[in-house]
Amino acid sequence: MTTTTPTKRRVFPGMGMVKGLWVTIYTMFRTIFRPGKYLATINYPKVKETPVPRARGVIALDQEACTVCMLCARNCPDWCIYIEGHKEEQAPSTPGGRVKVRATLDRFDIDYALCMYCGICVEVCPFDALFWSPEYEYSETHMGEMLHDMDRLQGWLETVPPDPELEK
């Protein structure tokens, strides 16, 4: 069995306290004299941060891609997605061909008062109809207005950034 001798660190008792005091006063002076460089916060309503890639701000819906499969609604842990749809018959593309049935959306609501931003709906969507958008300024004065209907969700689509590059 090999035993490693513990390295003896020669420190004064109380050196940890001095170190801590140094950290705070160093940070203080550095923040006072070079706020532009060392300030960890920004003055939010006046200045805005650029969101990180893959930021989870709001969920956008691409109505064209949605097939009303209900997977998102059923996988949502909070049950905050409400979907209604109906089937439309489309004329056959060739004469005498089969009549196609296409599901169309009547209602697609996400209640952001309930949503916990887990992103399972985005993950589970097989047709890439749901996306994360980094927008976050959609607070309301009434809770009912946190329910975004499908047109509003469609509107978020233009704020969706292009896919970030894969990490190596």
Add this chain to the structure above:
Amino acid sequence: MDFLTSLFSNFWVSLTGKLLLVALMIPLIGMVIGYAEMKLSAKMQARVGPYFAGGRWGWAQLIADGVKFFQKEDLIPDEADRPVFKIAPVLVLVSTVAILVIIPFGPGLIFRDLEVGIFFALAISSLSTVGVLMAGWSSGNKYSLMGGLRAAGQLIAYELPLVLAVIGSVMLAGTMSMSGIVEAQISAGYPYVVLQFIGFGIFMIAALAELSRIPFDMPIAESELVMGYLTEYSGFRFLFFFLAEFANMFSLSAIAVTLFLGGYWLPGIPEDVLAYAGPVILLAKTFLLVFTMIWFRWTFPRFREDQLQSLAWKWLIPLALANIILTGAFKVYL
């Protein structure tokens, strides 16, 4: 001018004037220190701190806070012991005001030069312990009660080293009068911290504990006791406690400055300038110590309850006693 002098030589007029001045100083000091604490703590954490209130630098933040406290509903819990609950914050604030009375701001510039100045200050400052205990007991809330009892245990434990640390300076000066101690330092030619550095250290540690500020804030430990004895207080009664904390920081620092750092005196400043520069020098020294307290608060974590007690009884009190013996030996043999 003659009229004014004769007016102020009247006992009652001068008493009222002094009372008004002290009463004005408390909120002013509270606001200045409160603002400094907000702003400095922000800088120590690389934040901005108050910014929008008052247009620039958030200078009006504390005024806005004060107005907010007065707008709040005066809440007294059903379970509370109403008269005791109402008296407690007043008692804490009164003890703070009373300390300011004996601090010499300049040569002859003192509200009341008591013969037993420092003794009076230490006696009256322990009155706030009673106030805190009353607040904790009367709130009818288990967190308040725990906080109040913790505060009582802590304040009793640290009262001792505080008093013992002071004795060294009193022995050197040969008087308990605050202005007498400053004059003794002037005639000695050096501030007593040169000889009493142990006493000064113990005094500052014990003062931090007396103020129940971090790292000694067990009585109001947020994560354990909500807000301790302050839990049930809101509105202007909370404001009283709040003001008392900051004014106490000032007055204890001012006592430390007077006893150990030469008070209103700086070496090399002639007597006639001192009469005018005295208050400025005292305030500068005091705010330096207040800054140190703020600095400590935003650096150190909280002690554990048993660590707190063992620090007081096993370390500070024996050290303070040893300091007294050494000071006595110094006084006799030199």
